[in-house]
Amino acid sequence: MSVDLAPLYADHLATLQRRTAVALERGGFDSLVVPAGTLHYQVFDDRDYPYAANPQFKAWVPLVRHPGSWLVATPGERPKLVYLQPFDYWHVVPEAPSGLWTEHFDVVVIRTPEEALQHLPRDAARCAILGEPQSALGAFVPNNPQPVLDYLDYHRAYKTAYEIEMMRAATVRGVRAHRAAERAFRAGASEFGIHLAYCQAAGQDSTELPYNNIVALNEHAAVLHYTELDRLPPKPVRSFLIDAGASHAGYACDITRTWASDRDGEFQALIDAVDAVERGLCERFTAGTDYRQLHLDAHLALAGVLRDAGVIRMSAEAALESGVSSKFFPHGLGHGIGLQVHDVAGFAASDAGGTLPKPEGHPYLRLTRTLEPGMVVTNEPGIYFADLLMRELRESAHAGEVDWDRVDALRPYGGIRIEDDLVITAEGAPVNLTREEFARSGAG
Ligand code: GLY
Ligand code: MN
Ligand code: MN
Numbered sequence: 001m002s003v004d005l006a007p008l009y010a011d012h013l014a015t016l017q018r019r020t021a022v023a024l025e026r027g028g029f030d031s032l033v034v035p036a037g038t039l040h041y042q043v044f045d046d047r048d049y050p051y052a053a054n055p056q057f058k059a060w061v062p063l064v065r066h067p068g069s070w071l072v073a074t075p076g077e078r079p080k081l082v083y084l085q086p087f088d089y090w091h092v093v094p095e096a097p098s099g100l101w102t103e104h105f106d107v108v109v110i111r112t113p114e115e116a117l118q119h120l121p122r123d124a125a126r127c128a129i130l131g132e133p134q135s136a137l138g139a140f141v142p143n144n145p146q147p148v149l150d151y152l153d154y155h156r157a158y159k160t161a162y163e164i165e166m167m168r169a170a171t172v173r174g175v176r177a178h179r180a181a182e183r184a185f186r187a188g189a190s191e192f193g194i195h196l197a198y199c200q201a202a203g204q205d206s207t208e209l210p211y212n213n214i215v216a217l218n219e220h221a222a223v224l225h226y227t228e229l230d231r232l233p234p235k236p237v238r239s240f241l242i243d244a245g246a247s248h249a250g251y252a253c254d255i256t257r258t259w260a261s262d263r264d265g266e267f268q269a270l271i272d273a274v275d276a277v278e279r280g281l282c283e284r285f286t287a288g289t290d291y292r293q294l295h296l297d298a299h300l301a302l303a304g305v306l307r308d309a310g311v312i313r314m315s316a317e318a319a320l321e322s323g324v325s326s327k328f329f330p331h332g333l334g335h336g337i338g339l340q341v342h343d344v345a346g347f348a349a350s351d352a353g354g355t356l357p358k359p360e361g362h363p364y365l366r367l368t369r370t371l372e373p374g375m376v377v378t379n380e381p382g383i384y385f386a387d388l389l390m391r392e393l394r395e396s397a398h399a400g401e402v403d404w405d406r407v408d409a410l411r412p413y414g415g416i417r418i419e420d421d422l423v424i425t426a427e428g429a430p431v432n433l434t435r436e437e438f439a440r441s442g443a444g
Contacts, residue, residue, distance in 0.1 A: 003165055006100050012162035013079070013104050016060060021075040023128070023151035026352070030126040034060070035135035035142070036069040036084075038113075050207035053250060055339040056130040059156070061101045062166075062249035066094055068113040072120060081105040082119045086112065113137065146353065153344040154351035157336050158374035164423055166251035167338070167376060168433055170210075171421065173246035174253040175437040177202035181215070182259055185240040190233040191215045194242070202246045210252030210341045214243035221258065221414025222386040224331055237261055239413040245341060252341045254378050255434050256419030267413045270309055270383070277301040278381050278418040281333075285379060285422045285430040291367045292359050295333040298381045299325040305383065311410070314401045323361055324401070327393040330386070332365035334378035337421055342366055373426040376433075384415030 020032050036057045039048040053064045060071050061081060068084035083097050097107045108119045117138050121127055124139035130149065131142040159167070180201030184194040195215045199205060206213065216226040218234050221241035243256040260268040281298055303319035306312045306328055312319055319325040336343035346367040347355045356368035367377060390407055393399060420434035 005162065005165060008160070008162035008165060009100050010104065012160040013060070013101075015160050017073065017075070017079070019152060019155050020073050023148045024075065026151050027128050027145040027148040029128040029145065029148065030074060030123075031121045031128070032071070032073040032148070033120060033124075033127045033129045033140060034071040034073075035129075035131040035137070035140075036063065036066050036071075037132060038067050038134050040134065054131050054135070055250075055344075056152070058250035059339055061105075062099065063094075064247075064250050068116070070116050070120060074121070078106050079104065080119065081107045082116045083107055083109050084111075084113060084116070085109050150345075150348070150353045151351045154348045156338065157343065157345055157348075157369065158372065159338060159376050159423070160374075163251060163338060164376065164431075164433075166249045167253060167421065168437070169248035170246045170251050170253040171255070171433045171437045172441075173202045173204065173248065174244065174255045175434065175441055177244065177246060178242065178255055178257055178438075179442070181242050181244070182240075182257070185217075185237070185242075185259060188233055188237065190229075190231055191217055191220070192229045192231045193233075194240075195229050198242070198244055204246055208247055210245045210247050210254070214241065214256075216241045216414060218412060219414045221416070222384045222411075223414075224384070224386075239267055241415060241417060243417060243419065250339055252337055252339070253421055253433065254337055254341050254380075254419060255421070256380055256382075256417040258416040258418060260413070266309075267410065270305070270410070270413075271416050271418075273305040273308065274302070274381060274383055274416045275418050277305060278379060278420065281379055281381065282420060282422060282432055282435075283429060285371060285377065285424060286428055287371055287373050287424055287426060289371045291333070291369060291371060291377070292356075292362075292365065294379075295362065295365050296320065296359060298333045299329060302329050302381055302383055309406065309410075310403055311406045312402055314398070318401075322398055324393065324398050326361065327389045328383050328385075329381065330364065330384065330389060331380075331382070332362070332367065334380045334419070335366035336369075336375065336377050338376060345369075371424045373424055375424045376421060377424070378419055378421055380417055380419035382415060382417035384417075385411040385413070386415070387411075 034057045037054040070082040072080040085094050128145050128148040129142045177198045181194050181198045184197035195213050212227045218238050220226045240259045245252050245254045258271050299320045300316045303316035303325040349356050358365045422430040
């Protein structure tokens with residue numbers, strides 16, 4: 001990557017410090033204290049779960065394997081990083097602090113988790129402590145003050161230039177791995193085999209990925225969060241939906257593609273139609289647009305695809321109004337993304353709280369805010385032939401407006417989703433991180 005990250009990171013940190021000063025004022029606190037988190041153990045066992053860094057911690061420093069470390073930010077002072085580097089001959093311990101972040105912090109290396117107490121502010125009661133209950137250390141029990149969280153989470157939707165570069169780097173890995181996954185699919189691999197090919201190409205184990213890979217062949221593509229990974233391929237293999245991301249410095253990408261074995265068949269034509277809907281919607285991801293409207297417009301466009309494919313006989317408007325389109329497109333159009341694949345504050349009405357409601361009848365929409373420059377959000381329309389939802393539709397008053405032979409013909413392919421990550425700009429068209437990387441790295 002040719003971008004000079006040092007000035008971008010410095011700006012990022014300055015932004016966080018500005019936001020923190022206001023957030024602390026709102027909550028009436030002097031300092032922000034953020035534990036990186038701790039390891040969690042399986043019940044009655046000494047086996048630990050994969051560690052996940054506190055997002056409020058990794059917002060400041062690209063440290064995702066540092067349980068027991070702490071961040072302290074006090075307005076007007078250099079931020080402090082209490083860095084746990086234990087004496088431990090059982091495990092590999094974190095290297096000495098290094099990287100472009102170190103020069104911006106007072107770094108204190110500690111050797112046991114308890115030592116952190118000596119380096120945290122004197123009065124825990126004057127601190128906003130953001131974290132999970134298990135991170136409590138002495139008087140430093142996470143209090144997660146709502147006004148502080150409301151402010152920080154609301155503004156986290158607006159990514160800094162540094163954060164966008166981190167997501168671009170995650171996308172480089174993700175796209176490389178998606179290409180490897182498609183090759184494995186074309187070569188006849190099982191879901192498990194495709195998943196391994198994906199991880200190999202991403203250079204990331206499943207615990208490092210931002211969410212569990214969805215690798216679905218045939219009917220499995222109708223299960224929105226299918227994560228079973230069958231060890232043998234079905235016969236015949238007809239279709240492949242992969243929703244898989246990658247991580248970089250704590251930031252995520254979230255990418256879905258759908259492929260057909262028969263590149264000239266009717267399912268490929270349906271994929272092409274959904275792809276065209278997705279690309280058309282992308283152009284409308286502009287500053288000032290209410291994401292709820294995009295979601296409803298996606299329903300209309302997808303209902304049009306279903307009508308053109310002979311699946312439904314009603315108008316797109318009637319399909320949306322009656323809830324029929326929701327039987328085929330039962331999830332939201334997308335969500336904010338960043339430090340978490342489903343980023344926080346998707347419904348935030350303001351930086352002081354409040355909720356922007358979802359459209360009635362659309363309970364799974366995760367984002368109701370108006371798009372503004374700097375936001376990074378996904379665009380992920382889909383069409384599925386899920387047994388449960390098709391049964392409900394067949395038993396509904398609208399059963400007669402559906403061509404059930406067409407549904408039965410398409411059911412064996414499962415479903416289609418196409419998902420890109422978009423940066424909203426001040427200029428008009430968004431930056432499509434996903435398609436830019438597919439284009440940069442080859443045909444796609
Ligand atoms: N990968 C989960 C999602 O697309 O939201
Ligand atoms: Mn997504
Ligand atoms: Mn996804």
